[in-house]
Amino acid sequence: MGKRFIIIGGDAAGMSAATQIRRLKPDAEILAFEKGSTLSYAQCGLPYYIAGVVPEAKDLVARTPEQFREKYGIQVFIRHEVIKIDADERRVTVRALDEGSEEKFSYDTLLIATGGHAIFPNWEGRELNGVFPLKDIEDSYRIKKWLQAEMVEKVVIIGGGYIGLEMAEAFHLLKKEVTVLDLAPQLAGTFDPEMALLAKEELERNGIKVALEEEVTSFRGERGRVIGVETKRGFYPADLVLVAIGILPNSELAKEAGIELGIKGAIRVNERMETSMPGIYAAGDCATQYHRIKEQEDYIPLGTTANKQGRVAGTNMGGGEARFAGVVGSAIMKVLDMAMGRTGLSEKEAKGLGIPYEIVSIRSRDHAHYYPHAERLHLKLLYHRENRKLLGAQVVGRHGVDKRIDVLATALYHGMTIDQLQELDLSYAPPFNSVWDPVQQASTVARKI
Incomplete structure (x- = not known):
């Protein structure tokens, strides 16, 4: 048996790296731990699954655990969370979430591909039924279930970025009455104001309400379920609330292991995707990216970047030679009939x-x-x-x-x-x-x- 490679995280970056290692190291032992229940799926497709444009969740899944095991010989552990990295001993502690048991695994080379998490402020009432973030496929299941089981007529979306605007379209297609709230004076904050105004006009032309410079203070509920959103300037009735105000990197595990962090708390990596700790790499939404125009590190978490960084990391981990060329901040989104x-x-x-x-x-x-x-x-x-x-x-x-x-x-x-x-x-x-x-x-x- 060759060297043991451990991958923490089973989505775009993690599994891109794992398959690349397998191509370069046919005799390697590769273990991938994913705390969720689904591997290698298209997160960017979640709004379209909720809208019904993509009929089934399985359509978003690139490969199943069985396919990784049978085709690539990668040992995949779903519902297994890595809770500690011991860099000195080169081992990780893994908790089996269903059984509650813990086990230690040694590694020769480690990749951290833990992704990011939705920002979900500690607003009063955030625990009410009917209030959701949207970051992973499990979130989409919960939203779909709520839509199917409850009488949802009014939807309030907090956040007018990529996910917020794509979900505004999704709920509009589902014939819901949609309101988008944003703390900023414009939607689509990565665009300049006059271009973002075109998005606002497109929403309003289709009957979607937009309220800007609205600061959310709490959620109001009755009998355990949400009935609306309180802001400093008013109240917005809702049967469902989506919080979509951005994501942050899941870098706590790396921080606790003494690995250096960078902008927005993302794991700092070089062009080979190496961290500050020997033998440990990072890639995807948990890691920094080099911005070619700014000529400095940045944090722009996108699926395209995660796949590229995963491939670069896997190539280098497997003994090859690859460099991540950086990003220029390219992105596109669909806002109803407009791009x-x-x-x-x-x-x-x-x-x-x-x-x-x-x-x-x-x-x-x-x-x-x-x-x-x-x-x-x-x-x-x-x-x-x-x-x-x-x-x-x-x-x-x-x-x-x-x-x-x-x-x-x-x-x-x-x-x-x-x-x-x-x-x-x-x-x-x-x-x-x-x-x-x-x-x-x-x-x-x-x-x-």
């Missing part, structure tokens, strides 16, 4: 970093204006005032957002200037584009500036 994409820096981030920048904003069309059903496309680009390098981009519209934001993310990755966007050889036919892509149209405007 919102962003990459790089927002104005707020550029100001915070003291970067001198210029802006170009245009309204264009997703394809040739004379071809039927051309839709409005809003683009905003940030570029460096002195060297004219692209710094960030935001695109909002009904069609073609994903195409443009990915082109801009690629341009950011390669350090292109805003003027070089005009040189790109982009595809064109009237049903798909204009002769000059909207990205290049914005570049032309920037040249005139």
